[in-house]
Amino acid sequence: MTSATELMLLVTLQIAVHLSTCLALLLYVIAFGLRPDRQASPQLFDAFWACVLYCAGQFVLWGINFVSDVQPTLELQRNGFEFIFRFVWSPQLSIIVLWFFFAHVVQSCPHMRLNVPRSSVVANFRSKTLSRAFTAGVLGVIIANSILPLDSFPPRQLVATILAFSVVSTAVELILKRYKYRQMSLVSPTVSWLYGVWLGAWVIAAL
Amino acid sequence: MNYLTTLSSVALYVDIFLTICTLVYALGNSSALKCARNMDMQIYHAFNIIIFTCAVHILSLGELLLLSIPRQLSLWQFISNVGQNTVYVFIINCVRHDWLRCGQCCSLHGKILTKKEMPR
Numbered sequence: 001m002t003s004a005t006e007l008m009l010l011v012t013l014q015i016a017v018h019l020s021t022c023l024a025l026l027l028y029v030i031a032f033g034l035r036p037d038r039q040a041s042p043q044l045f046d047a048f049w050a051c052v053l054y055c056a057g058q059f060v061l062w063g064i065n066f067v068s069d070v071q072p073t074l075e076l077q078r079n080g081f082e083f084i085f086r087f088v089w090s091p092q093l094s095i096i097v098l099w100f101f102f103a104h105v106v107q108s109c110p111h112m113r114l115n116v117p118r119s120s121v122v123a124n125f126r127s128k129t130l131s132r133a134f135t136a137g138v139l140g141v142i143i144a145n146s147i148l149p150l151d152s153f154p155p156r157q158l159v160a161t162i163l164a165f166s167v168v169s170t171a172v173e174l175i176l177k178r179y180k181y182r183q184m185s186l187v188s189p190t191v192s193w194l195y196g197v198w199l200g201a202w203v204i205a206a207l
Numbered sequence: 208m209n210y211l212t213t214l215s216s217v218a219l220y221v222d223i224f225l226t227i228c229t230l231v232y233a234l235g236n237s238s239a240l241k242c243a244r245n246m247d248m249q250i251y252h253a254f255n256i257i258i259f260t261c262a263v264h265i266l267s268l269g270e271l272l273l274l275s276i277p278r279q280l281s282l283w284q285f286i287s288n289v290g291q292n293t294v295y296v297f298i299i300n301c302v303r304h305d306w307l308r309c310g311q312c313c314s315l316h317g318k319i320l321t322k323k324e325m326p327r
Contacts, residue, residue, distance in 0.1 A: 047294075047301035054294045061283045061290075090267075093260045094291050100253035101298055108247050 012155040013141070013201040015062055017194045018091045019159065020166035022055040024191055025102060027167070031174045032106055033115025041111040048105060048112075051098050103186050116178070133189035137196020138203065145204050162197070166190055218285040223268045229292045230261035232299060239303040250302060257295045264288075 028034075029052060038045040105112045106121055114121070144150060150158065169190040233240075233254070240254050 041301075043297075043301040043304040047297040050294050050297040054290050057290055058287070061287050064283045090260060090264060090288075090291070093256050094294075097253045097256050097260070097295070097298070100249040100256075104247050104249045104253070107249075 009151045010201050010205055012158050013162070013198055014091065015065075015155075016159045016162035017198045018095065019058060019062060020163055020194050021095045021099075021191055022058045023163065023166060024170045024188060025055050025098060026052065027170050027174065028102065028106075028186060031178070032121075033113075034102075034105065035113045036105070037111045037113060044105070044109065044111050047101070051101060054094075055098065099186070106186055129189050130187070130192040133192040134196040134199075137193040137198075138200040139196075141197045141200030142203060145200075150204075162194075166194065169193070219268060219271065222285060222288050223265065223272075225289060225292045226261050226264045226268070229295050229299075230258065230265065232296060233258045233261065236299055236303045239299065253298065254302060257299065261292075261295070 034048070036045040036048045106114070107118075141150070170188065173188060173190060240251065
């Protein structure tokens, strides 16, 4: 089992990745101007706003966790499976479910209205860009940790820094894609970078 | 302290109950899963992950109970889990009602079409 400090770093980066992905999804909702048609499909309307509320609610919940104290969560290190489930599988899988759902409503759902023409929404999947962003995340966090040990920073500061970077990066992506290439896509190099950071934290803990 | 421990235990049982309900609801709508596969692979993958997450969540919470590990299910964790289950149920319900009936994806006279039978 990894030490308490490394677990703390993993938990902190997990929170940052989770919140940043929620934030990216909310930014995409605003940028695409997504509006479900209530009359055509009340179920889709409910599901869509439940997903948006869930993303927004994560900030409140993690905020309460931070204000109270993150330390109690480290008690979970006594139970490895429970720790991995709470901080690795469950949050990430929820995010992947949300991502798939949003990709569906943006790309092919007939009951969803968009501010941008659907023809300009493409699966703009450039594997080279994404793999570079992912590698940058993994290497970046390992190099940063070797220069300045990340666990010496307060958790709040680390989360806030990654959140700020994600917001700026996602905004730049959206503006570039929309106004330069006239295209919109849910596939994001920023999210790929975040997952790289997350994997990098596990590499640090494993080493 | 006892009050908090009791509250945490109740939250744990409620969480297990809700997760089992979500899993049963998802499995009970496996016809909607077939529909989703025909309609859109993204929603199909989402549906599969929901089933997988709920199953692992039940194992995880069961481990807490069986090993009598001090219950660490704090209020924010509980609310987050309940929110996650609620979102899952909404998505399953959306797939179930919307795409099972829309006639666009799979349902013709109540019959679930296979991928080969789908109109091009």
